[in-house]
Amino acid sequence: MSTGVWPFLEPRSVAVVGVSPSARNLGRNIVLNLIEFGYQGEIVPVGPKGGEVAGRTILPSVSAAAEPPDVAVILVPAARILPALEDCGRAGVRGVVVSSGGFSEYEGSRGATEAEMLAVARRHGFRLMGPNCIGVMNLANGLCMPFPLLARRDFLHGPHSLVAQSGGVMLYLADLLSEERLGIHVLVSEGNTLDVDEADLVAALAEDPGTRVIFLYLEGIRRGRALAEAAARSPKPVVALKANVGPGSAQIARSHTAALANDERVVDAAFRQAGILRLQSLEQFTVAAKAFALPPLRGDGIAVACMSGGISVVAADACARHGLSLPPLPADLLRGVEARGRGGVIRLGNPMDLGDIHDTGAVLEALEAALSQPQIHGVAFCLPSPASAGVIQGGLPAEEIVRRLRSLCDAFGKPVALSFFAGRRAVEPVQGKVDFPIFSSITESIEALALQRGFWRGRERARAFASPGRGAATELAACRERLRGCGGSVSAVEASAVLKDAGLPMEEIHLAASPEEAGAIAERLGYPVALKLVSPQVSHKTDVGGVALDLATREDVHAGFRRILDSARANAPAAEVQGVAVQRMRRGGQEVIVGARRDPVFGPVVLFGLGGIWVEALGDVAVRLAPIGREDALEMMDEIRGAALLRGLRGMAPADREAIAALLLSVSRLVVAAPEIRELDLNPVMVWQEGVAVLDARMILEPAPSLI
């Protein structure tokens, strides 16, 4: 698939469809942009009125071109899109960008037109980008498809590529990355992602030599699994802002790029497992770009150096907020630096407040000494205003200090995140002279180190998409055979049998048809036992008096059975009673919940949470895409807010985490092997200091495919 999108990024020729010589014509702007950006391939303007634009004849159709163009950009009203696509197909183009809007994002019913567009593309064998987009810019080859008139001088070429589900956001980020002197390479506005989407483009950009970091702006993800897999395979950092997360955002996102809201917990899990760094705002893109211009931060420990006590305090707060630590520096190092101070009035530690050191050499030596410490993985360094010359610069211009910092970064392979303790008017002149990132404040520099750390930590432990594990296919064949016999809703007794086949530690549940049969089962299981009504019409058994707990003798079981049937008849006379389930009462452990779902975008996911109020009142659940590995399972247990409870709070025995992990792995294997399972809830699962048992299970299957 990935090679299929190259014509969009590096076409040898571009047709622009919908061009007229009028100054108000937007197609004409595209032609002018291509010329302005220095595109060297063939430009083929197409439009029904003929005429010329920038010395090029406007052809009546794409098919009229001498050679089939690699790609066509179409900007005609929605109602005329299908003939235009047919024309492109006949001409033999390899890709079409539909810039026109007014499709499913405008009105859901226009999805029918989109389906026809896709059918035309499939029939002719070309790929489709958009509709409702502004296409591609490639600063390496001058490709520039947007229809607003742009000036080449506003854009700086650099190693950052961007895929955006919004043309406006694409141009905004290009502006920010250019003015921060970070630069841009390939920019793609995808629009409604009818065919070509971010999964295709990440795969392509991962192989693009001009791209060092891949940025994504997404409002809705349709092929989540494919995107996660492409990102996990990318040797380059993938950094994403996933917008459309609030309840009020869904409607506007839908009418903007027809984006549907995703389950954000699943998005978080997928990004984490695929090693995608998730941003929270558009403005963080430049912070991330600066961060990735530095060597990787390989540990949590950093040193802070600055010339103000106040900044030191603010920096230490920021480190705490972002989970970075400030390991102590050796006393002899600190006393050596202090000795070079002027007033002898500042005590050094980490942060190092170098406000009393009025000598550039001494400051740089202090930095170097800190970087040479094994416990220090990077430095946040805040210089005073470049304008306040003479305070520490000691005759060196600020840009020379920055160059020396860059050498230190390179020499140690550790990041030095630089900021100035001054507003930007003082800093911008320096920024223009150096090829080294300057952060807008010490807070931003620490945020950047933390972003970077988060990314590299994720990469180090990337265990995304662990293999489903041994025997999944063969051992689970029996489960799937049994599932074929079930309807859409599986009874607790049926589910229990399936899960037992799948190797889960199911508490035995047996169906009794009479008091005597229930008593016999209880005798075999051992007392006390619980009885529960089994009826497809009754899901809340307690409400109809369908549960009897703590039954300690055969007589109690007989009485309990009768009581349940009487209650059911009185409270739910229409319910079909299949029998009464008998199981042993289990005590003394902690209740947890294990589950699985089939996410429509990301496929099978597994869930873990503590029982009762933790899930209901706090929504405290950990999620991962299946299949997972043991480390993922243990991480899920650490991730929930009530994690301390499993470790044994206040003298409580710790829970058997390995047994829970094994259960999570079994569930993961099962839902990967059996795609017919739509939902699975093991609730409650009882866990002890040793061992775990599933006490109840609920399973829902996908509807069987219709035969008609």
Added chain:
Amino acid sequence: MSTGVWPFLEPRSVAVVGVSPSARNLGRNIVLNLIEFGYQGEIVPVGPKGGEVAGRTILPSVSAAAEPPDVAVILVPAARILPALEDCGRAGVRGVVVSSGGFSEYEGSRGATEAEMLAVARRHGFRLMGPNCIGVMNLANGLCMPFPLLARRDFLHGPHSLVAQSGGVMLYLADLLSEERLGIHVLVSEGNTLDVDEADLVAALAEDPGTRVIFLYLEGIRRGRALAEAAARSPKPVVALKANVGPGSAQIARSHTAALANDERVVDAAFRQAGILRLQSLEQFTVAAKAFALPPLRGDGIAVACMSGGISVVAADACARHGLSLPPLPADLLRGVEARGRGGVIRLGNPMDLGDIHDTGAVLEALEAALSQPQIHGVAFCLPSPASAGVIQGGLPAEEIVRRLRSLCDAFGKPVALSFFAGRRAVEPVQGKVDFPIFSSITESIEALALQRGFWRGRERARAFASPGRGAATELAACRERLRGCGGSVSAVEASAVLKDAGLPMEEIHLAASPEEAGAIAERLGYPVALKLVSPQVSHKTDVGGVALDLATREDVHAGFRRILDSARANAPAAEVQGVAVQRMRRGGQEVIVGARRDPVFGPVVLFGLGGIWVEALGDVAVRLAPIGREDALEMMDEIRGAALLRGLRGMAPADREAIAALLLSVSRLVVAAPEIRELDLNPVMVWQEGVAVLDARMILEPAPSLI
């Protein structure tokens, strides 16, 4: 107190102590700064070496001045500070700024010098600012005490005053507020706040006609109650960044301004009750300054208008994150705006994506229509780049559009938070031409509206420091009398009696000395009962077998009593047994915790949380400064994360919130009236659908004042 600090802000004459003619002398810089900033009062340079600076003779002492200067700024080594202060005192100055550092912030033992400094000030009747600070700047009268050389042109006069516990941070914020064209008025660097502190300065600035907003940067608060009271009385917004919140920050803050860490939950409560807006970063100061330049946001509902679908989605996410809502706009309003579109390809809602409206008049009319809606309390408006002329400007220069927005703001008394969808290089030229805040992004503009909303909501419901309530003094006299009879640690039985006197719904607890006495008490209370060992040496009764629960008959009580004594003798042979407490077992309710503490900085506070793991595993506690009112108490219950449990989750009965509120008010009254109570824990408190009972109480008193 507040008038006592005016000489620091508006002195008629300033002595600068520690001046020499050397170009390296920092005292000389202060004289030069005063001249540079146009200070019109008398400047009196003082230094032992004599000579001249800027045409002024350097006097040998402050006393040698013809008239006593209003204030003196001292910059001499720490070792020479006391004679310099004596000189100032003899001369009759009203205030002294000690700029010198190297006191308690450098080494704790130097606190002794600070105590002597304070003694000199008290003896001579002058106020002291610092040490370890850079004093005051007042752009209205040219006062400029910092010792780094400054240029007047770098600072813009405006309505924002600042009190900072860091000179570096003060100058940094002055730079940011100046370059953003927001302006500064009075700036104070307080240093170690030995005498003059932020409580004094907030009180003074609250009365200063040139100050519209008071900003604070604090690392440690010493007179928290006084600060909160001054802020609560201020008619102007007080906005604070309280730094030094992380574990790694405490040491650096201590060696920076000798600041001690505060209990951040108490700081949060105090700020909230005093209506102080709490910021999270230095960079938020400019956001807040811009926010307060707009009319107040009087409700949560705003409209978003912009020219990009992507920005609309990002804006809607930001609204959700900040708790602002996007109420629907009337259909006829939206269809009317849509009708003026060009392509007819964008559906309008709220956010309004005006990307299809290419007519400035229509855009401004849409904004006006939105502002006229009663459910819309403000607007976040994002214009395209001023450089992309012709897209919507329609011939109007951007600054003219901004002026019209300003008129709309004024006309409706509602804020329009403006940003441009472009980098700052395109926006800065506009900013230079208008007196209206321009935010750096739509995200920042929504953050600003939320900050403002938070502030005004806090003001509307400001109930800070409710009166202790009726009868506190007289009714609680009995409690205090009883407390005088107790030692430092109060037994559960004594505490129970005190709290009962204070009107708390204490479950009766009686001390029994024998099995028979316990049995008789149980008969009177009714069964079942609980027995608990009472011994000053045993705090964890369960560990020594000191508890017997659920005793249902007189015989059970006899046996339980003996079992407890036997266990205590076996497990804690050295413990002095005072008896066994008998109380009725209570069931069926929810357990909550109510408490109180005496904070060393903020005075009495009350606490509320859910029982058990909620407090222990999650630290889920709500805090308020006492005295509180009923509304505060109800708010505390809503604030905890497990709030849903009290409202009746999953068919559970809701808890009696009014009864809990009454209990919190009683505790608040008690700890205000009885300052000898250092800690009070009511744990557990059982609450039912109707009523509440305190089942156990622990009380610790302040150590009695020593008699020697």
